[in-house]
Amino acid sequence: MTNPKDRAAKLRDLINNYRYNYHVLNKSIMSEAAADSLKHELTQIETENPELITPDSPTQRVAGRPLPGFSQIKHSSRMLSLNDVFDEAELGAWVKRITKLLPSDTKLEYFMDLKMDGLAAALIYEDGILKQAVTRGDGFVGEDVTANVRTIESVPLRLRESSHHADFLEGRTEVRGEIVMYKKDFQALNKQRQVVSLPTFANPRNLAAGTIRQLDPQLVAARPLQFHAYDVMREHPEEVPTNKFAYEALRSLGLVANSVATSAHSVKEILNFARTWEKKRQKLPFNTDGLVVKINDRVIYDQLGVVGKAPRGAVAFKYPAEQATTKVKDIFVSIGRTGAATPVAMLEPVVVAGSTVQMATLHNEGEISRKDIRVGDSVIVQKAGDVIPEVVRPLKELRDGTEKTFEMPKNCPECATKLIKAKETEAIWRCPNNSCPSRAWKTIQHFASKAALDIEGLGEKNVIALIKANLVKDPAELYNLNKDDVLKLERFAEISAGKLVNAIKAKKQPDLARFIYGLGIRHVGVQTAIDLAATFKSLNKLSNSTIDELSRVEGIGEVVAESVVEWFSRPSNQKLLAKFEKNGVKPQKSHEVSGPLLGLSFVITGNIDSMSREQAADKIRELGGTFQSSVGKGTSYLVVGENVGSNKLDKARKLGTKLIDEKELMRMLDKA
Numbered sequence: 001m002t003n004p005k006d007r008a009a010k011l012r013d014l015i016n017n018y019r020y021n022y023h024v025l026n027k028s029i030m031s032e033a034a035a036d037s038l039k040h041e042l043t044q045i046e047t048e049n050p051e052l053i054t055p056d057s058p059t060q061r062v063a064g065r066p067l068p069g070f071s072q073i074k075h076s077s078r079m080l081s082l083n084d085v086f087d088e089a090e091l092g093a094w095v096k097r098i099t100k101l102l103p104s105d106t107k108l109e110y111f112m113d114l115k116m117d118g119l120a121a122a123l124i125y126e127d128g129i130l131k132q133a134v135t136r137g138d139g140f141v142g143e144d145v146t147a148n149v150r151t152i153e154s155v156p157l158r159l160r161e162s163s164h165h166a167d168f169l170e171g172r173t174e175v176r177g178e179i180v181m182y183k184k185d186f187q188a189l190n191k192q193r194q195v196v197s198l199p200t201f202a203n204p205r206n207l208a209a210g211t212i213r214q215l216d217p218q219l220v221a222a223r224p225l226q227f228h229a230y231d232v233m234r235e236h237p238e239e240v241p242t243n244k245f246a247y248e249a250l251r252s253l254g255l256v257a258n259s260v261a262t263s264a265h266s267v268k269e270i271l272n273f274a275r276t277w278e279k280k281r282q283k284l285p286f287n288t289d290g291l292v293v294k295i296n297d298r299v300i301y302d303q304l305g306v307v308g309k310a311p312r313g314a315v316a317f318k319y320p321a322e323q324a325t326t327k328v329k330d331i332f333v334s335i336g337r338t339g340a341a342t343p344v345a346m347l348e349p350v351v352v353a354g355s356t357v358q359m360a361t362l363h364n365e366g367e368i369s370r371k372d373i374r375v376g377d378s379v380i381v382q383k384a385g386d387v388i389p390e391v392v393r394p395l396k397e398l399r400d401g402t403e404k405t406f407e408m409p410k411n412c413p414e415c416a417t418k419l420i421k422a423k424e425t426e427a428i429w430r431c432p433n434n435s436c437p438s439r440a441w442k443t444i445q446h447f448a449s450k451a452a453l454d455i456e457g458l459g460e461k462n463v464i465a466l467i468k469a470n471l472v473k474d475p476a477e478l479y480n481l482n483k484d485d486v487l488k489l490e491r492f493a494e495i496s497a498g499k500l501v502n503a504i505k506a507k508k509q510p511d512l513a514r515f516i517y518g519l520g521i522r523h524v525g526v527q528t529a530i531d532l533a534a535t536f537k538s539l540n541k542l543s544n545s546t547i548d549e550l551s552r553v554e555g556i557g558e559v560v561a562e563s564v565v566e567w568f569s570r571p572s573n574q575k576l577l578a579k580f581e582k583n584g585v586k587p588q589k590s591h592e593v594s595g596p597l598l599g600l601s602f603v604i605t606g607n608i609d610s611m612s613r614e615q616a617a618d619k620i621r622e623l624g625g626t627f628q629s630s631v632g633k634g635t636s637y638l639v640v641g642e643n644v645g646s647n648k649l650d651k652a653r654k655l656g657t658k659l660i661d662e663k664e665l666m667r668m669l670d671k672a
């Protein structure tokens with residue numbers, strides 16, 4: 001274990017290095033969330049050991065200075081920062097704090113907007129004409145970037161005449177807002193740079209910041225920047241009574257202000273807004289990491305004053321970080337249903353995007369050596385959406401020499417069988433033993449899962465208990481279980497044991513398609529299983545089918561065909577099927593589907609409101625139709641929901657697939 005003094009010194013160097021790269025060079029050596037996480041660790045060490053605090057520690061720093069090269073301009077009023085709150089409790093505490101400071105009968109109204117990830121700028125208009133544009137700088141003094149900002153199309157060079165806000169065209173009007181680069185423009189620019197071997201930018205914010213500080217405005221004009229306003233100030237503050245009014249004035253003066261910005265009357269309404277946009281934020285043109293919540297009434301807002309660098313009357317409600325730093329305690333190998341041996345990092349528990357992460361996939365041996373991840377390393381972990389957390393990279397700067405490199409075991413950690421690779425070029429090692437206990441429990445769990453045989457009472461823990469007690473080795477043996485066997489297990493009592501055995505017995509004549517899916521053949525998902533069942537009509541026929549026959553089935557390609565033939569050719573699988581038969585399991589040919597949607601196939605893209613995607617799929621199948629996950633030549637309809645990505649749409653347009661909306665789909669399902 002490194003001593004706190006050395007650890008603190010290493011952390012300080014790394015964070016300072018990050019800050020220099022980020023603020024001065026506009027280069028990002030790690031994400032902000034990862035740097036925050038390191039800073040958090042340093043603060044903790046310094047709190048426990050105050051004698052270790054040094055004057056140059058990043059925990060003691062105030063914001064950076066403007067760069068030389070642009071002339072410096074003093075702001076008319078300080079450009080403040082915001083304090084962050086991360087959850088409902090902290091948001092509630094903020095409301096409580098300010099409520100206490102105000103007369104008891106004050107009815108608070110809030111105004112909320114997306115917090116854009118760009119850089120702040122102030123635009124100064126004199127008699128409606130753009131005179132100056134200034135970066136935030138250190139909040140007091142910024143840089144004169146007028147020539148560059150003039151190239152931004154969304155910045156009006158003259159405020160629009162507006163009958164409502166005619167006063168704003170006289171005298172001084174200051175507009176504040178965020179300069180951002182849209183994600184699509186960022187990607188396009190980085191691609192161009194890659195082609196000519198120029199270094200790429202880490203994120204849109206850095207690219208926007210790098211651009212606005214270019215000394216050559218022509219170069220700036222070639223890079224699409226946007227300005228989204230969030231504040232307007234007049235010499236007489238009473239001209240802008242509320243923040244809602246400010247946004248309306250901004251729009252009528254010809255500026256862009258986010259149209260989603262809106263007022264709220266309670267913490268609950270703020271949280272609802274936050275949740276909605278947290279889910280939808282990937283679809284926004286710019287990056288956002290939370291909301292800005294302000295007191296709507298600007299008199300109250302001003303009365304509340306400033307603490308440190310932030311106004312009391314506003315907070316940033318931040319979404320949970322999707323990256324954090326932690327330590328790798330150990331690396332072990334997990335064996336999946338198909339035998340794939342996946343190295344997994346055991347981590348010191350850390351909160352990422354709102355949930356605690358203790359394990360992260362390392363994918364395969366090659367990935368570990370490419371990233372050089374060692375046991376004992378401090379690492380950056382990340383979680384994006386619903387995917388399994390992963391290790392982004394180790395922080396090699398924090399190594400103390402005790403870290404150990406990982407070696408892939410030669411044998412299965414569960415059953416000691418020698419691990420093999422199907423081909424030399426494959427990245428993944430596999431346990432070839434079909435009755436490996438780890439493979440067995442995942443296979444049985446899959447067989448019993450909702451989309452397969454849907455056997456109640458066979459969750460992870462019960463399956464492991466049955467395997468450990470040597471009562472089952474594969475799904476076929478489930479049908480041998482009797483109540484007395486199950487009762488021997490600690491987890492079961494008279495009633496629960498009886499229930500489980502009956503639930504299994506009830507599935508002795510399962511639907512053929514579900515049974516095929518339940519076998520867990522690689523590449524055979526729910527729809528493929530349905531297609532196979534409909535074509536071959538019995539397990540025996542499917543088992544004897546050739547690659548040729550399989551490939552002729554609509555929706556089945558070569559990969560699936562090969563995988564099916566391979567599965568049935570393995571003696572161990574033939575034995576399994578024989579065991580099912582011996583135990584009286586007779587999959588039933590799915591009843592001939594017929595119905596008004598016979599011959600029609602559907603793909604859904606984006607969100608639909610009326611029912612879940614699974615419910616829609618079930619309903620379509622019930623009516624004789626086919627539900628597919630991707631658009632192909634045979635697809636009859638692409639149902640276009642809300643917030644659609646472009647992939648499926650593009651493909652549908654190319655193939656001439658008919659597009660319908662949710663309403664039309666519901667009409668077809670209802671009418672049928």
Ligand code: IVH
Nearest residue numbers: 080081082113114115116119120178230292
């Ligand atoms: S209102 C006192 N609204 O966030 C500052 N700021 O941490 C109140 N930001 O430097 C600013 N989106 O550049 C406001 N919709 C928004 C914003 C926003 C991004 C930035 C702003 C400021 C930082 C505050």
